Amino acid sequence: MSSKAGKLLILSLSPLRSDPRVLKQVNLFRDKYDVVTCGFGAAPDGVEDHVKLAAGLPSWPRDPKGLLKRRYRQVYWNIAAVAEASRLLRGRRFDAVLANDANTLPLALSLDSAHGVHADLHEFAPKEHFNKPAWRLLVAPYVRWVCRTFLPEAKSVTTVSDGIARQYGHDFGVEAAVVTNAAPYADLAPKPTSRPIRLIYSSAGQRYRRIEDIISAMDGAPEGLELDLIVMPNEPAYVDELRRQAEPLANVRFREPVPYSELVRTISDYDVSISVIPPTNFNLANALPNKFFEAVQARTALIIGPSPAMQDLLERHGLGAVTEDFSAAALRKVLLGLTPEQVDQWKKNAHQAAEELSSEYQNRGWERAIDALFDGGQRRPR
The missing domain is CATH 3.40.50.2000 (Glycogen Phosphorylase B;)
Incomplete structure (x- = not known):
C-alpha cells in the first residue's frame, strides 16, 4: 500500500514529455502523491501510472455546424481526444485532479475525484487564437461558454501572469492565483561576457x-x-x-x-x-x-x-x-x-x-492549491 498522501491525476491534452509546465507539476508532486498522468506521448518520469492518448487526436472542436448552432456540450464531448480520455478514465477514482487548460475542465469535473479539481490555465483561453477570424467567430464563443460554465466549479485556479489573472476575474468572476512559467533552479554562475x-x-x-x-x-x-x-x-x-x-x-x-x-x-x-x-x-x-x-x-x-x-x-x-x-x-x-x-x-x-x-519558489502556488484540496479546503467564494 502506498505511503503517499493520495492519488493525483494530472490531465493535459498535450504531449506531456515536451510540455514544460506539466513536467514541472509532475516533478513537484510525484514524491508526495501517487501521480497519474493523462495526455499524449510517453509517460513523464516518476509517475505512478499513465493514460496515453492516441497520437494525432484533435483536442479542439472540429464541428463548425455544432459551433454555429451553439450545441456546445455536444461539441465538447465529441472532441476526439476528450472522448478517448473519458473512455480510458471511466471507472477510475482519484483523490484530486489538476486540469491543465480550459479544454480539460469539463472532462476533469466529470471524473470521480474525492476532493475536486484545480484548474491551471496556461493562457487566457477565450482569446488564444483571436487573430484568426474563423476562430474568433466560431471557437471563441464556445471557449467562453466552457469558462463561464465550468471554471466556477473548480475548487481553485492558477494562471501564468497578473494580467491574465485579472482578465479571468473580470470576465468570469474567478480568483486566479499566479504561478509563472519559471524554470527550475540551475546551479550555474555567470560567465564573463565574450568578445564578440x-x-x-x-x-x-x-x-x-x-x-x-x-x-x-x-x-x-x-x-x-x-x-x-x-x-x-x-x-x-x-x-x-x-x-x-x-x-x-x-x-x-x-x-x-x-x-x-x-x-x-x-x-x-x-x-x-x-x-x-x-x-x-x-x-x-x-x-x-x-x-x-x-x-x-x-x-x-x-x-x-x-x-x-x-x-x-x-x-x-x-x-x-x-x-x-x-x-x-x-x-x-x-x-x-x-x-x-x-x-x-x-x-x-x-x-x-x-x-x-x-520554479521551486514560484510553484508554491500549485503546492498550496493542491495541498488545500487534500486537506479538505472549502470551495473558494464565487
Whole structure:
C-alpha cells in the first residue's frame, strides 16, 4: 500500500514529455502523491501510472455546424481526444485532479475525484487564437461558454501572469492565483561576457511572433555582436523564409533545437537572451514566457520589448534592457548601445535573482492549491 498522501491525476491534452509546465507539476508532486498522468506521448518520469492518448487526436472542436448552432456540450464531448480520455478514465477514482487548460475542465469535473479539481490555465483561453477570424467567430464563443460554465466549479485556479489573472476575474468572476512559467533552479554562475557578445533567441517558429524583425535588427548591428537562433519548426515554410533572410548576414546563424532538459545549459553559453514578443494577441501582450525565466537560470542578460509583465520583473531585478517598441529599429538601437561591462552587471543581477525567479519558489502556488484540496479546503467564494 502506498505511503503517499493520495492519488493525483494530472490531465493535459498535450504531449506531456515536451510540455514544460506539466513536467514541472509532475516533478513537484510525484514524491508526495501517487501521480497519474493523462495526455499524449510517453509517460513523464516518476509517475505512478499513465493514460496515453492516441497520437494525432484533435483536442479542439472540429464541428463548425455544432459551433454555429451553439450545441456546445455536444461539441465538447465529441472532441476526439476528450472522448478517448473519458473512455480510458471511466471507472477510475482519484483523490484530486489538476486540469491543465480550459479544454480539460469539463472532462476533469466529470471524473470521480474525492476532493475536486484545480484548474491551471496556461493562457487566457477565450482569446488564444483571436487573430484568426474563423476562430474568433466560431471557437471563441464556445471557449467562453466552457469558462463561464465550468471554471466556477473548480475548487481553485492558477494562471501564468497578473494580467491574465485579472482578465479571468473580470470576465468570469474567478480568483486566479499566479504561478509563472519559471524554470527550475540551475546551479550555474555567470560567465564573463565574450568578445564578440553572443546573443541567443529561442522560440516557436510561428509567423505571428515576427521573428523576421529579430533578424532584421542584426542588419547594421555592430561587428562585435553575433546572434544564434533556435526556432522550432511549427510552421516549416515560415522557418525556411527566416533561414533565407539570414543567409546574407554573417553575424546570424541558426542552430538545431535542443531538448528542454538541455535548454538552460545551452543558453548559458551565451551572453544576452532576446525575448521581444510583439503583442499580436491578448496572451502575447500579457506574456511572461518560459524563455524569460530560462535566461535568468542560464545567468544571461535579457533584452525584452515593453511587455508589462516582463518589464516589471526585469526592472525590479535589473536584468537587462527594454526596447522602446517592438520594431526591428528599436531592438537595433539597444544592440548599438551594448557594452560587455553592462552585460556583465546584468548577468550578476540575474544570478542574485535566480532563486526567487526559479520554479521551486514560484510553484508554491500549485503546492498550496493542491495541498488545500487534500486537506479538505472549502470551495473558494464565487
